[in-house]
Amino acid sequence: LKRGLAQLVRKSATMPAPVFVARGNAPARGRNARLLWYGLGVVAVVVALDLTSAKVFVGPPGSQAAVSAERETDVASALAAAAGAALPLLAPADAWAKGGVWGPLEGKTSSLVHPFIMPCLFLVTMYTGFLGLKWRQTRLISGEISDLKKQLPKEEDPEAKVSAAVQSIKDQIAELTAERSDLVKGQYKDKHYQTSAVLLGGGIFFTVYGVFNTFFRTEKLFPGPHLYAGAAICVCWALAAAMVPYMEKGNETARTAHIGLNCINVALFAWQLPTGFEILLKVWNNANLPWF
DSSP, X not given: OHHHHHHHHHHHHHSOOOOOOOSSOHHHXXXXXXXXXXXXXXXXXXXXXXXXXXXXOOOXXXXXXXXXXXXXXXXXXXXXXXXXXXXXXXXOOOOOOSTTTTGGGGSHHHHTHHHHHXXXXXXXXXXXXXXXXXXXXXXXXXXXXXXXXXXXXXXXXXXXXXXXHHHHHHHHHHHHHXXXXXXXXXXXXXXXXXXXXXXXXXXXXXXXXXXXXXXXXXXXXXXXXXXXXXHHHHHHHHHHHHTHHHHTTTOHHHHHHHHHHXXXXXXXXXXXXXXXXXXXXXXXXXXXXXXX
């Protein structure tokens, strides 16, 4: 088609203009004929250039050209969609929060989980400390009984009258033995271990939950005494738990460190309860915060 149009243009440029024989105005008619042929040649050149610049020729439906064009169009569309989907991944990710992005996690119900659980964990902390002291008493009373037995005479005549000092030692041994029996029945070692595991896991989980909930609601955190005390409590929990393997081997330094860390833990826990109560009131009185 292109070659045919080009030949037509060349012929139109070299072909002599037709001569119309008429009376009176023959030169004017000749000029009009030449102008007509020149106009047709210009139109042919424009059409040829337009076809040359066309990138895709879509044939009739069902033809091979049409199918190829449709495939190229589909591939181009898929590439454009993939590029559009990849662009957000190349940009820095925004930290979404607030405005319903996190759903129920931003609501008042979720926000009250941390303030409700932590006072309960404070009571669990006190109970765990009580169990630990009872287990320590059970362990120490056995040592006291052994020390008292060492004070008794090694060879004692059963028919001889027992002295008052020896009888006093025997009475103390009998009293401590009965007390130890009651302590052993309480199974304080197992209870202390189990309660400590619950306290460690639940305490760290709900502490982190409270931090994330604050971010979900406000899109930021609030560094201050409450946040710092909570972080210090988690550190004390972890360090106190790390002392247990050494305590089981009889390391008194590890036992002293375990007790000291937990005393610091209890003091920090009690100190931050008032600040936590203030935060609880702010969340509870927030009328703009939905329950779910």
